[in-house]
Amino acid sequence: MNPGADSLGPKDVHLWRAHLHELAPLAGQLRSTLSPDERDRAERYRLSKDGEAFTIRRGLLRAILSRYLHSDAGEIRFKYGPFGKPSLDPDKDALSFNLAHSQDLILCAVSRRALGVDIEFLRPLPDLASVAARFFVRPDADRVRALPMPRRLAAFYTCWTRQEAYLKATGDGLSAAPATIDAGLHAAGWKLETLLTVPDYVGALAAEGVDWCVSWLDWPLNGSARG
C-alpha cells in the first residue's frame, strides 16, 4: 500500500485521479455502496449512461473517503449545502472533499481544509469570446480574446476552472455571479493552483490557506507523485 495515501496531514491535499472507462467494470460493486437516495438519483438521469457515470463517481468517492475514515464505503453519510455541495454527515475528522469530472476523467480532492476542484476537457468552443465576456472579469476576458489559438482555448479553460474551483470551494457553485470573480483570485485566505498534469485537460484547485501542498494519487492506487 502506498504510504501516506490515507494519512492526511494538516497541509496535505490529496488529489485522486481516475478514469471512468477503467471503473466501468466495477459499476455493480460501486453501486452496492450507494445509499437509497443516491440510487434514486442515478435512476432519474434521462440517459442511462449518465446515471451509470454518477453511480461510478459516487461509489468512487465513497471508496476514497472510506480509506481516510477507516469505515465501510456503504456506511458513509452525506449532507448537502444550499447549492448541493456534499459533505460528511456528521462532519468527521475535519475531512473535506470535492469531486470534479469531465469526459473520461474524475478528480477527487481530499484535505482537512475547505476546498474545491474543477477539471475541463479542452473541447473547442465556438462562442468562446462571448462566454468569456459574459463570465470573466474584463481584464481576463480581454487577455483570453487577444491570444491566438490554441493558446486561447487553454487560457479560457484555465480562467474558467480557476473561477469554478473557487466557487466550488465556497459551495456557491454557479449560483454566484462568476463575472465578479477574478480568476487570478486575490481573495484573502485562499490559494488557487492551475492543474496541467493531465494531457488534454485543464483544471484548478482552490483551498483555504496558502501553505498546502498537493499529492497526486491514481485510483486504483498504484503510485503517487508530489505535484
Ligand SMILES: CC(C)(COP(=O)(O)OP(=O)(O)OC[C@H]1O[C@@H](n2cnc3c(N)ncnc32)[C@H](O)[C@@H]1OP(=O)(O)O)[C@@H](O)C(=O)NCCC(=O)NCCS
Ligand atoms: C456544482 C457545479 C459548479 C458543478 O459543475 P459541473 O461542472 O457540472 O460538475 P463538476 O464535475 O465540476 O462537479 C460535480 C461535483 O461537484 C460536487 N458538487 C455539487 N454541488 C456542488 C456545489 N454547490 N459546490 C461544490 N461542489 C458541488 C458534487 O460532488 C458533484 O459530483 P456529482 O455530480 O457526482 O454529485 C454546478 O452544478 C453548480 O453550480 N451547481 C449549483 C446549482 C445551483 O446553484 N442551484 C441553485 C438553483 S438556481
